[in-house]
Amino acid sequence: MKLFYAPGACSIGIHVLLEEIGKPYEPVALNIREGAQFKPEFTQINPKSKVPTLVKDDGGVVTEYPAIALWLASSFPEAKLLPAGADKLAKALEYTDFAVATLHMQGFSRIFRPANFAPNEADHAAVKAKGEEIFKKGLGVFDAALEGKDYLLGEFSFADSALFYVSFWWNGRLGNELPPNVAAHYARMKARPAVQRTLAAEGLS
Ligand SMILES: N[C@@H](CCC(=O)N[C@@H](CS)C(=O)NCC(=O)O)C(=O)O
Incomplete structure (x- = not known):
């Protein structure tokens, strides 16, 4: 997994979930103050130009905080991030x-x-x-x-x-x-x- 984040941005919450899960992932810092989110290298991954953006091991991309959080919690049940029921x-x-x-x-x-x-x-x-x-x-x-x-x-x-x-x-x-x-x-x-x-x-x- 790869997490695109910006230091101190809302992506910090997803960063926390990845640390709670403890599986290998690559954090990639984007300088959103300098507009890195609008560069083609990033917009080809997330055309919405937003962090957090998660790239899964199968290459699929998950965007939007609640969706990423739910995907992580569902995919790694052993981390007990997903409430039952x-x-x-x-x-x-x-x-x-x-x-x-x-x-x-x-x-x-x-x-x-x-x-x-x-x-x-x-x-x-x-x-x-x-x-x-x-x-x-x-x-x-x-x-x-x-x-x-x-x-x-x-x-x-x-x-x-x-x-x-x-x-x-x-x-x-x-x-x-x-x-x-x-x-x-x-x-x-x-x-x-x-x-x-x-x-x-x-x-x-
Ligand atoms: N609805 C998005 C909001 C994400 C968002 O607003 N991220 C901000 C950082 S906290 C961002 O990437 N801003 C860059 C920009 O708007 O250019 C989500 O749930 O992930």
């Missing part, structure tokens, strides 16, 4: 998609890339404020979901990797406070050897 599996996908599609794409993207939402610079402060509102509301949902639990599904699953990366952005990168249950989850995640190896590999520890 339809109800828990649906919950894991629900949490993963909420972190990626709402907190990341709707919230964090507004905070980090306001120009993608409003061409007029005068509107950027309002766009960022909306992003923060979306992000904080989402963290509140995760905080309630974690009440009385160590991980989102009780046991560790692929969904925790998605909450980890948005927590890392909010707290680790922006220095904002996390609500108590999410803060405890983030601390628990950072204590996992797989997370520590990933942070070190991405030059973030």
